[in-house]
Amino acid sequence: MKIIFLLIAVLLVWWILKTLRGNRKADARPTVQNMRACEYCGLHVPEEEAIQNQGRFYCCKEHAQGKPD
Numbered sequence: 499m500k501i502i503f504l505l506i507a508v509l510l511v512w513w514i515l516k517t518l519r520g521n522r523k524a525d526a527r528p529t530v531q532n533m534r535a536c537e538y539c540g541l542h543v544p545e546e547e548a549i550q551n552q553g554r555f556y557c558c559k560e561h562a563q564g565k566p567d
């Protein structure tokens with residue numbers, strides 16, 4: 499019977515390691531962001547931080563409004 503418990507223990511450790519590795523991959527995903535070039539100055543900013551105006555992306559509110567810094 500001991501071998502069955504050993505097998506279960508090995509499978510459990512393997513499953514935990516697999517799950518941890520999977521979580522690490524999921525955590526790494528948000529660091530890969532889509533970069534958008536500002537329509538005004540051409541500066542590349544992450545899509546999350548970019549200001550969107552009429553389907554175009556800008557680095558700041560001023561550039562979205564067409565004003566210089």
Ligand SMILES: [Zn+2]
Nearest residue numbers: 536539557561
């Ligand atoms: Zn800009």
